[in-house]
Amino acid sequence: MSEHRHRTRLLPLTAAMLMLGVIGRAILALPTTGDGLAVPMRAGAEASGIPNVITAVLLDFRGYDTLLEIAVLMLATVAVLSLREDPAALSRRIAGGAGPVLGTLTRALAPIMLLVAGHLVLVGSSGPGGAFQGGAVLGAAGILLMLSGYARPAWASRRAVRWVLAVGLIVFIGVALYPLLSGGTLLQYPPENRKDLILLVEALLTLSIGASLVSLFLASASSTEGGGRR
Amino acid sequence: MLLDHLPALLVAVPLTGAALSFVAGHRRAPHVALVTAAAIVALAVALVARVLDAGPFRYAVGGWTAPLGIDLVADGASALFIVLTAIVGMGVTLYATAYFRTDDETAYGHGLFWTLWLFMWTSLNALFLTGDVFNVYVCLELVGISAVTLVTLSGGAEALRAGARYLYASMLGAMTYLLGVALLYASVGQLDMTILADTLTPDVTAATGLALMIAALVLKTALVPAHFWLPAAHGSAPSPVSAALSSLVVKGSYFVILRLMLYVIPVGYLGGTDVALGVLGSVAIVWGSVQALFQTRIKQLVAYSTVAQVGYLFLVFPLARLGADAFALAVTGVLVHAVSHGLAKAGLFLASGSLMSRFGHDRIDDMRGAARSAPVLTLTVALAGITMMGLPPSGGFGAKWLLVSSALAGGAWWWAAxxxxxxxxxxAYMFRLLAVLLADGDAVLGTPASAPRTEWVPLALAAAAVVLVAAVPLITDLASASNILIRAGVTP
Incomplete structure (x- = not known):
């Protein structure tokens, strides 16, 4: 028995060491110079009018990747929703309400967090920021509101919330297909309103990403209720 | 004009359907899925016509061509896999309307089947069209998460365990693939498959990266010995999901291996990988079949049959190195095999699901006399069996004929053996199943849980696989319109 256990540990260890050796050799063999596509990316970003290279890559050059990643995020939310057995479990747990410290803190923090989320979206085109960062802050604000009892956790099963979760993806697809009407390709924003379209997509994505994060939190929290260790 | 945008629409339409089915609610979601499926079938047929007419074409998303942007590539091979997905997908959608009855309010997850299924369809189409190795990773994530969740929809401890195991295998595959792409990009600085094919020079980092990518995709395609997750996942999923997984999902990652091995990576770049894949494929054929022979539960038998049938897909790699004639025959043969197995296996899994709901259990030995009470389903199993065995005139026969011809043209009789x-x-394993179904016996049938009116769906799929041999000339035309054969400079 113990010998068997010994052997079952040895195999993964050997495999992991072997893998480490192979990857180590590949990394050591890397050339010390080489920028990949960084130089043409930077030149392209300046020409396209989006000075922040990261945003230019995410929403312009490789906007298709981002479109599918947004789909991944919504899919993950749907996946977790499909696994959840008892949508009302968390609301019962939180029904007791929050203590005075959390309540006061949430009242003070929530408006600021909303402001920060909006700011992150707006500055996304020129500096660090954008829908993912804004969505993360928005999601955190939502979770605080849930925990302190200001928002009702049962919301995730409502029809309207499904719209909030999906609106980012739906509008993104719509904006992606819009150029086809005027002879462009998928995601080829027309130059005259490219900035507005990108901002519109980013704003609604922020909303959906925030809602997704809150839903993921609620769903995962309800599944641990059975443990009873609080 | 619209025809130029077919690659974009084949991704955007199912993605829109997925998002809309989520907000439509569980009563209207099936209608959204049916409309979406019909639209995809039309687009897929148009893509085949377009590729046959004008050859392969590229589509620069966002107007940025590679290397800066992502190019979608539609060629004969991608058109073939997309039309296979469209046909099987339509069948699965129709069957699922009865399987996931929307009035069943207790099944919370069932209302989400349609959204998950359309996400999976989106990701398969995207995988067949992408020309960018990083974009493949994003597609693999979508396929993986949707497939794992669909497996767990049947509920119960067995499905959850199988789903968890599938999730770990899937994640390990995705992460290994991403690591491979990172190494490749660090070394070469390119992500577009065509540019990679033109610029790859011998380099240990790039070779390691490509080897990791191939290994990850082999895990996702469930080639022996990386098949450990497949029988449990495909066997315990809801039947429409089993059909889609066995028929389509393993083909998604396989398609990328096909493009990498025969289009991107120069001959000999990864040493004897092509022969090694062929040997593993041979082991899979024998091992999967022997395992299938000893299964006592019907869906486990069908799942192990998939392990065996996946093996054939990997014989193309050693065969493709045996000269121009063998190359063209092997690629055409493996494409015919992929389509015929896809159709037959979807039919077989859906029929098994109907048999299980008719009998109320999945024990093969207790299904005696099914032929009398469920003749349509028994006929479906028989027709699917004809293709699996490779009897004439089925698509399976056409595939094996081409592959054997390839082996003989290359002077390597052992692959033919x-x-x-x-x-x-x-x-052996199909006759074992059929012998029970056709045996005399008074099967006690419960009330069918799924509507019998959907039993013609698996029959149509299995019958399509049998008459597929008539479509071999069409598939040959598509093969010669594939970038793999065009780049190699050979015609079938």
């Missing part, structure tokens, strides 16, 4: 042995082994 593997093909013949695989046919015999498939006959």
């Amino acid at each position: 593997v093909l013949v042995a695989g046919g015999l082994l498939a006959a």
Whole structure:
């Protein structure tokens, strides 16, 4: 028995060491110079009018990747929703309400967090920021509101919330297909309103990403209720 | 004009359907899925016509061509896999309307089947069209998460365990693939498959990266010995999901291996990987068939049959190195095999699901006399069996004929021997199942849980696989319109 256990540990260890050796050799063999596509990316970003290279890559050059990643995020939310057995479990747990410290803190923090989320979206085109960062802050604000009892956790099963979760993806697809009407390709924003379209997509994505994060939190929290260790 | 945008629409339409089915609610979601499926079938047929007419074409998303942007590539091979997905997908959608009855309010997850299924369809189409190795990773994530969740929809401890195991295998595959792409990009600085094919020079980092990518995709395609997750996942999923997984999802990652091995990576760049894949494929054929022979539960038998049938897909790699004639025959043969197995296996899994709901259990030995009470389903199993065994005139026969011709044209009879042995082994496990179904006996049938009116769906799929041999000239035309054969400069 113990010998068997010994052997079952040895195999993964050997495999992991072997893998480490192979990857180590590949990394050591890397050339010390080489920028990949960084130089043409930077030149392209300046020409396209989006000075922040990261945003230019995410929403312009490789906007298709981002479109599918947004789909991944919504899919993950749907996946977790499909696994959840008892949508009302968390609301019962939180029904007791929050203590005075959390309540006061949430009242003070929530408006600021909303402001920060909006700011992150707006500055996304020129500096660090954008829908993912804004969505993360928005999601955190939502979770605080849930925990302190200001928002009702049962919301995730409502029809309207499904719209909030999906609106980012739906509008993104719509904006992606819009150029086809005027002879462009998928995601080829027309130059005259490219900035507005990108901002519109980013704003609604922020909303959906925030809602997704809150839903993921609620769903995962309800599944641990059975443990009873609080 | 619209035809130029077919690659974009084949991704955007199912993605829109997925998002809309989520907000439509569980009563209207099936209608959204049916409309979406019909639209995809039309687009897929248009893509085949377009590729046959004008050859392969590229589509620069966002107007940025590679290397800065992502190019979608539509060629004969991608058109073929997309039309296979469209046909099987339509069948699965129709069957699922009865399987996931929307009035069943207790099944919370069932209302989400349609959204998950359309996400999976989106990701398969995207995988067949992408020309960018990083974009493949994003597609693999979408396929993986949707497939794992669909497996767990049947509920119960067995499905959750199988789903968890599938999730770990899937994640390990995705992460290994991403690591491979990172190494490749660090070394070469390119992500577009065509540019990579033109610029790859011998380099240990790039070779390691590509080897990791191939290994990850082999895990996702469930080639022996990386098949450990497949039988449990495909066997315990809801039947429409089993059909889609066995028929389509393993083909998604396989398609990328096909493009990498025969289009991107120069001959000999990864040493003897092509022969090694062929040997593993041969082992899979024998091992999967023998396992299928000893299964006592019907869906486990069908799942192990998939392990065996996946093996054939990997014989193309050693065969493709045996000269121009063998190359063209092997690629055409493996495309015919992919389509015929896709159709037959979807039919077989859906029929098994209907048999299970008719009998109320999945024990093969207690299904005696099914032929009398469920003749349509028994006929479906028989027709699917004809294709699996490779009997004439089925698509399976056409595939094996082409592959054997390829082996003989290349002077390597031993691969032909593997093909013949695989046919015999498939006959063994299919006859075992059929013998029980056709035996005299008074099967006690419960009330069918799924509507019998959907039983013609698996029959149509299995019958399509049998008459597929008539479509071999069409598939040959598509093969010669594939970038793999065009780049190699050979015509079938």
